[in-house]
Amino acid sequence: MKKILVVDDEESIRFLFKEELEEEGFMVELASNGKEALEKLPFVRPDLITLDIKMPVMDGIETLKKIRETERHLPIILCSAYGEYKHDFTTWASDAYVVKCADLTDLKATIRRLLGLVSS
Amino acid sequence: MPGPLNRYELLKTIVHLSNAFTEIEEKLHQMLLSVAEAFHGDRCLFLGPDEIEGDETLFRLARERKPFWGNEGSFAYIPVCDETSFYGLLQIGFAKKEEFSPEETDLLLLISKEMAGAIRNARLHLKSEQTLSELTALHEMGRAITSTLKLDDLLRLILETGLKILKAKGGVLRLEDKRTEGLKVKCNLGGHDQNPLDERIAKRVFFSQTLFALNHSSEGKPSLSILCAPLLSKGRSLGTLAFYEKDAVPSRFDERDSQLLLTMANQMSCAIENALTHHETSRTVLQNEKRVKQLSTLWELNKALLTTVHFERTLHRILTAITVGDGFGFNRAMLFLVDEKIHALKGKMAVGPDNPEEAGRIWNSLPRGRSVAELVTELQPSHPNNSLLNTLVKSMEIPLEGEDCILSRTVLEGRPFNIQHPRPKEGWLKSLCERGCRVGSEVGCCVGEQLGRNSKSYAFATVPLWGKGKMIGVILVDNLYNGNPITDEDVEFLSMFSTQAGLAIENALLYRNLEEGHRELKETETHMVQQEKMVALGELSANIAHEIKNPLVAIGGFARRLYRSIPEEGPEKRYALTIIEEVTRLEKVLNQVLTYTRNEEKDFKECNLRDILEQSLSMIPGGGDGEGIRIVRQFSGPLPKVNGDFRQLKEAFFNLITNACQAMQGEGVIFIRAFPASRNGSSYVRVEVEDSGTGIGPENLHNIFNPFFTTKESSLGLGLPIVHKIVTSHRGQIEVNNHPGQGVTFIVTLPAREEKSGEGR
Numbered sequence: 001m002k003k004i005l006v007v008d009d010e011e012s013i014r015f016l017f018k019e020e021l022e023e024e025g026f027m028v029e030l031a032s033n034g035k036e037a038l039e040k041l042p043f044v045r046p047d048l049i050t051l052d053i054k055m056p057v058m059d060g061i062e063t064l065k066k067i068r069e070t071e072r073h074l075p076i077i078l079c080s081a082y083g084e085y086k087h088d089f090t091t092w093a094s095d096a097y098v099v100k101c102a103d104l105t106d107l108k109a110t111i112r113r114l115l116g117l118v119s120s
Numbered sequence: 121m122p123g124p125l126n127r128y129e130l131l132k133t134i135v136h137l138s139n140a141f142t143e144i145e146e147k148l149h150q151m152l153l154s155v156a157e158a159f160h161g162d163r164c165l166f167l168g169p170d171e172i173e174g175d176e177t178l179f180r181l182a183r184e185r186k187p188f189w190g191n192e193g194s195f196a197y198i199p200v201c202d203e204t205s206f207y208g209l210l211q212i213g214f215a216k217k218e219e220f221s222p223e224e225t226d227l228l229l230l231i232s233k234e235m236a237g238a239i240r241n242a243r244l245h246l247k248s249e250q251t252l253s254e255l256t257a258l259h260e261m262g263r264a265i266t267s268t269l270k271l272d273d274l275l276r277l278i279l280e281t282g283l284k285i286l287k288a289k290g291g292v293l294r295l296e297d298k299r300t301e302g303l304k305v306k307c308n309l310g311g312h313d314q315n316p317l318d319e320r321i322a323k324r325v326f327f328s329q330t331l332f333a334l335n336h337s338s339e340g341k342p343s344l345s346i347l348c349a350p351l352l353s354k355g356r357s358l359g360t361l362a363f364y365e366k367d368a369v370p371s372r373f374d375e376r377d378s379q380l381l382l383t384m385a386n387q388m389s390c391a392i393e394n395a396l397t398h399h400e401t402s403r404t405v406l407q408n409e410k411r412v413k414q415l416s417t418l419w420e421l422n423k424a425l426l427t428t429v430h431f432e433r434t435l436h437r438i439l440t441a442i443t444v445g446d447g448f449g450f451n452r453a454m455l456f457l458v459d460e461k462i463h464a465l466k467g468k469m470a471v472g473p474d475n476p477e478e479a480g481r482i483w484n485s486l487p488r489g490r491s492v493a494e495l496v497t498e499l500q501p502s503h504p505n506n507s508l509l510n511t512l513v514k515s516m517e518i519p520l521e522g523e524d525c526i527l528s529r530t531v532l533e534g535r536p537f538n539i540q541h542p543r544p545k546e547g548w549l550k551s552l553c554e555r556g557c558r559v560g561s562e563v564g565c566c567v568g569e570q571l572g573r574n575s576k577s578y579a580f581a582t583v584p585l586w587g588k589g590k591m592i593g594v595i596l597v598d599n600l601y602n603g604n605p606i607t608d609e610d611v612e613f614l615s616m617f618s619t620q621a622g623l624a625i626e627n628a629l630l631y632r633n634l635e636e637g638h639r640e641l642k643e644t645e646t647h648m649v650q651q652e653k654m655v656a657l658g659e660l661s662a663n664i665a666h667e668i669k670n671p672l673v674a675i676g677g678f679a680r681r682l683y684r685s686i687p688e689e690g691p692e693k694r695y696a697l698t699i700i701e702e703v704t705r706l707e708k709v710l711n712q713v714l715t716y717t718r719n720e721e722k723d724f725k726e727c728n729l730r731d732i733l734e735q736s737l738s739m740i741p742g743g744g745d746g747e748g749i750r751i752v753r754q755f756s757g758p759l760p761k762v763n764g765d766f767r768q769l770k771e772a773f774f775n776l777i778t779n780a781c782q783a784m785q786g787e788g789v790i791f792i793r794a795f796p797a798s799r800n801g802s803s804y805v806r807v808e809v810e811d812s813g814t815g816i817g818p819e820n821l822h823n824i825f826n827p828f829f830t831t832k833e834s835s836l837g838l839g840l841p842i843v844h845k846i847v848t849s850h851r852g853q854i855e856v857n858n859h860p861g862q863g864v865t866f867i868v869t870l871p872a873r874e875e876k877s878g879e880g881r
Contacts, residue, residue, distance in 0.1 A: 012674035019681060054666070081669035083714060100669065102676020102703045 002115055003027040005046035007037040007063065008079075009055040013100070017050065020104050021111070034063030041067065046074070048115055050107070051094070053080040061092055068093050075114040079107065127227055130158040134234050144242035151235055152210075159224075161212040166200070166235070168208045182206055187225060196220070198232045200239065207239045254380055257285035261384060265391035271399045275307040278388050282363060283309060285384065286347070286377050289365035294322050295351075295392070296359055303359060312364045317346075322360040325350050329357055331382060335372035347373040349385040353393045361385055414613055420493040421447060421617060425624040427497060432469070434628040438621045439471035440499050442597055446492040448614055450597040450606075451479065454513045456527060457585075457593035457625070458520065465527055465594065467516035470509040472600075479601045530582040530594045538581045538611045581606045583615045585622035592622055592629075657827070658716070665710045672710070676703035712838045715771075716827060716845065722765040726873060729759055729794055729805050732766060736773035737792075740781065748787035751777075756795035759805055760872035764850050772846040775839045776809045776866050782832065783813030783864065796872070803872040808865055815860035824856065843868075 004026045006017045011032075018028045029044045031037035035058045037049070049067070053060035064076060078094045089097035096110045112118075133154045137147050148166050156164035172178040178197070181188050185199040185206065195213040199206065210232050220228070264277040279291045290310020294303040303322050305313040312318050325332045325348045337343035348362035363381070366373050373381075421441045428434055435455055442453040452472025456465040473479040490498065520528050526537050580598040584591055595618055599606060676699070683696035737751065762769075780790045791810040796803060816824060823829040825844040830837030843866075847854045852870040 010670045010674070012678075013670055016674050016677040016681075020677065081666050081673070083711070100673045101707050102673050102680065102700070104677060104680075 001025065001027050002047040002117075003029065003044065004111065005029045005031060005037060005040065005044055005049045007031045007034065007049060007055070007060070008052040009033055010052075013052070017104075020108070024108055024111075026111075034058030034060065034066070037063055038066055041071075048075045048077070048111060050077045050079045050098075050111075053078060053082060064092050064094055077107070077110055077114065126158060127223070130154060130227070131230065131234075134231050138234050138238040138241075144239060147238050147242070148235065151231070151238075155210070155212065155228075155231060159212060159218075159228075160214070162215045163211075163213045165211045166208055167211055169206070172209060178209060182209060187229065189220065191217075194218075196228070198228045200232045200236045202233070202236045202240060205236075205240065207236050210235065250376070254285070257281070257380075258383065258387065261285070261387060265388060269395055269398045271392075271395045272306070274391060274395045278361070278384075278391070279307045279309055282361065282381070282384055285380060286363050286373070287367040288347070288363035288373075289367055291361070291363045292318055292322070293361050294326075294359045295396075296326070296357065306359070310364060312362070318362060321346065321348050322362060325360045325362075326357045331378055333373055333378055337370055337372075343371045345371045345373050347377055347381055349378075349381045351385055351389045351392060353389040358389055358392055358396070361388065414616070417447065417492060418617060418620065420491060421496065422620050424493040424496040425620065429628050429631040431625075431628040431632045434624050435469045436471065436500075437496050438595075438624065439469060440496045441492065441617070441621075442595065442614070443471050444486070444492060444495050444499075445483075446495065448597070448610070448617070449604075451599045451601045451604075452509065452597065454509070454596040455585075455593060456513075456516070456518070456596070458531060458591060459517075462517075463520050465516075465518040465520060465531065467513035468593075470507070470513035472507075472509055474508045476601045526582055527594050527596065530584050531591045534584050534586075534591055536581065536583040536611050536615050538606055538608055540579045540605070579606060581611045581614070583611065583618040585618050585625060587622050587626040592626060595621070654716075654827070661713045665714050668706075669710060672703055672706055676700060676707070679703060712842075716838045716842050722768060722849065724763050724765060726761045727764045727766050727769060729762055729769075729807060729870070730755055732769045733773055733792060733794060733807070736770050736777055739770075739774050740777055749781060749784060749790065750788075751790045751792065754791060754793040758796075759794055760796050760803055762805055762850070762870045763873050764870065765846075768846045769850070772843045772868075773807070773809075775843045776868075779839055780809055780811035780813070780864075780866075783811050785813070788812035788863075797869060799869075804869045805872055807868045807870070809868075810863060810865040812863045815862055815864050816856070816858045818858070818860060821856065821858055825854075 004021055006014055006021070006028055007030075008014050008017070009032055014030045014032070018030060021028045029040065029046060031040050033055045034051075037051070038058075051060045051064060055063075058066075060078060060080070064078070067074065067076065075095045077096045077098055078089050078092070079098045079100055081100045083099045095114055098107045098110055100107075134151055137150045137154070140147060142150075152164040152166060155161065167178065169182070172182050181197050182199065185201050187199070188197045189195070190197065194217050195211060196218075198210040198212075200208045200210055210228070212228075261278070261281045264281050265274060268274050268277070275293050275295075279293050282288070283291050290312045291308070292305060292310075292313045293307040294313075295306045296302075297304040303319065303326055321332055321334075329350045329352060331350070332346070332348045334344065334346040336345070345366045346362060346364055347366075348360055350360055351358040361381070361384075363373070365371055366377070424437055424441065425434065428437065439453040439455055441447040442450050452470065454470040454472075455468050457468050458464075459466045473482055487495070487498070518525055518527055520531060526539060530537055580596055582594050582596050585593040585595060595614070597606070597614065679696050679699035683693060683700060686693045686696060733753075733755075777790065777792070784790070789812050791808065793806075793808040793810070795806055797806040798804065817831075820829075820831060824840050827838055827841040844854055847868055847870070850870055852868060855867040855869075857865040857867065
């Protein structure tokens with residue numbers, strides 16, 4: 001079973017993502033900011049990370065850079081309410097950029113694509 | 121010897137003869153006959169002073185004034201004299217020697233006294249008659265010269281009267297010409313002014329201020345008699361008066377003629393000087409009157425020019441002033457201004473009829489009884505002014521370097537030209553065609569062929585327009601229809617006006633620039649205020665939007681979960697669906713707000729608008745061609761490329777087309793046109809999106825580009841503001857042609873890429 005680490009400061013979002021992705025058959029671990037995510041990373045060893053950008057303590061971009069210092073090939077999806085940064089995601093070495101919206105179809109499809117799973 | 125009775129008879133006869141009304145010669149002759157008869161003289165003669173002059177004896181006798189018997193009584197000489205004068209000698213010759221008694225001698229002396237008396241009387245009579253005739257003549261001349269002040273008439277009268285008084289056959293009157301400093305023939309009778317001698321004599325007399333007389337006669341040649349006197353006034357020579365050919369035999373002017381002429385000349389000089397002064401004064405008065413009229417016209421026109429600063433109106437007033445009868449009265453006037461950017465003269469405006477019929481019609485329709493200023497102000501340019509002449513002039517562009525072109529020369533040399541008979545090389549209106557002057561290229565350089573009917577006889581004048589210290593243009597005038605000659609004076613007067621006109625034009629130009637500057641400034645200010653508002657609004661909206669977005673994702677996400685978890689169709693399922701739909705709508709709105717407010721970096725690339733339009737159309741549900749909506753594409757073949765952000769432009773046109781679809785409520789035609797355009801020498805691509813909807817209410821028109829303004833229930837009011845933002849950020853323009861009830865056309869112009877190589881070129 002693939003493990004996904006969801007990093008988001010909004011509790012309701014973390015809750016929604018957990019419910020939705022578990023329903024899709026993934027194991028879901030949560031972190032409320034970048035610092036927490038970095039601490040959890042060695043223990044959780046996820047197959048994919050969804051990373052919010054605007055977060056307290058440590059934001060998504062900084063977190064992404066830190067992760068990439070050790071994990072070069074781990075798929076990371078930037079997942080933000082901001083559409084503005086969409087064009088720059090590759091420069092930060094993330095694998096995808098999804099604008100958060102209530103309809104999670106797009107997010108789920110991206111996760112499956114990055115994990116090499118056949119869409120259901 | 122005569123007896124006493126005879127003596128008495130003789131004296132009676134002599135006295136009788138002396139008092140008879142006969143000529144003196146006849147009297148003397150009769151007396152001599154009587155004396156010869158009474159004294160039985162062989163011969164009896166009267167010797168005048170001329171006959172005595174050569175003879176020494178007789179001369180002595182004349183001096184002694186005593187009777188003398190010569191040759192022992194064969195002849196006698198009796199002096200004929202009185203107390204003061206000697207008149208001659210009475211000579212009586214006898215066949216044989218005669219002795220004279222003292223009584224006889226006394227008798228002879230008495231007779232000689234009587235003869236002297238007769239001669240003296242005759243002379244006195246002649247002299248008084250002559251004096252009388254001279255006085256009459258002088259009186260006549262006096263009357264003549266006071267009868268007129270007209271110089272030419274006066275001079276003629278003087279010459280005619282002089283001719284009569286002096287009994288001459290010809291006469292020449294010359295006056296000094298102050299301009300050429302020569303003597304000009306002012307009046308001539310008999311054609312002697314052609315004689316080269318005449319001028320020489322006149323000059324001599326004029327400068328020496330003395331009378332000249334010449335009486336010349338030689339065998340076989342016609343005799344020549346000339347009398348020439350200076351006309352002197354206050355010691356200065358005014359001219360000369362010469363008379364030719366005394367009407368007498370022999371033809372000669374005597375001393376008396378000279379004196380008479382001098383008297384006449386003196387009298388005339390005064391009259392001539394008066395007439396000259398009068399003539400000069402009248403001329404000055406006339407000139408002054410004309411000047412005053414010109415100045416008042418200029419003043420009037422200036423007044424008319426001062427009442428406007430509107431550029432077009434100023435030009436029209438100037439040209440009208442030049443063409444109305446009370447102004448300058450030229451048939452046509454054309455105005456060209458210097459365009460410093462392209463270093464050429466550009467035709468700006470022309471006033472004047474296109475043909476003689478129109479000229480007549482305009483003339484007849486002019487309101488009467490108006491001052492020139494009122495007329496110039498009242499006559500408005502027809503809108504649009506599309507007379508042939510105006511169109512032609514406006515299309516003219518003349519490089520400011522052609523030495524052959526009179527228009528450019530007027531500007532380059534800064535002086536007026538008055539061209540009566542243009543020659544091909546010099547003084548021709550020429551427009552060189554290298555710079556794309558349409559007129560020039562069509563007629564092989566001779567603009568004049570278009571302006572006038574016949575280039576050979578086309579007469580015109582040009583005056584430069586001065587601004588402040590520099591040449592700003594040129595005015596061309598002609599009298600094509602009435603063919604009135606253009607005088608140098610006309611051109612001078614026009615030049616005076618053109619100075620004012622130049623300043624008025626410059627003022628109008630400055631005012632126009634000022635107005636434009638002011639407008640631009642205002643626009644910029646409005647734009648900046650708008651920008652600032654947008655920035656503030658953008659920041660605020662972006663912050664709010666982000667704060668709302670995350671909760672919305674959760675709400676929408678869980679609503680979906682709820683929806684999925686409710687198995688049965690029922691009210692709960694519908695509740696959940698409503699939440700999902702409303703959240704979707706809210707998310708859309710937030711996205712629009714964020715699109716409008718964010719300062720997205722643009723990805724400028726070479727774009728083909730045709731591709732952009734096609735892609736925009738493909739994004740419309742059903743390709744735009746819905747059931748009732750038809751889309752008509754009208755793309756001109758090759759479109760210049762533009763520099764732009766493909767995605768943004770696509771969004772802009774998508775919005776415009778969507779807007780058009782919505783405006784038509786499901787039925788109508790949308791025209792989408794794209795074609796190249798040019799403005800101020802730059803090339804653009806023009807895209808028009810025309811719908812056949814209801815149009816925009818005039819009260820809403822000024823709000824359509826304002827964010828959040830909408831008339832639709834389900835619209836946030838950001839569609840057109842986004843289009844506006846994208847178009848202006850591409851240095852383009854968007855305009856609206858609104859026809860309420862019929863539809864709207866949105867016109868987007870985008871600058872073409874700088875490179876000349878457009879599509880298909």
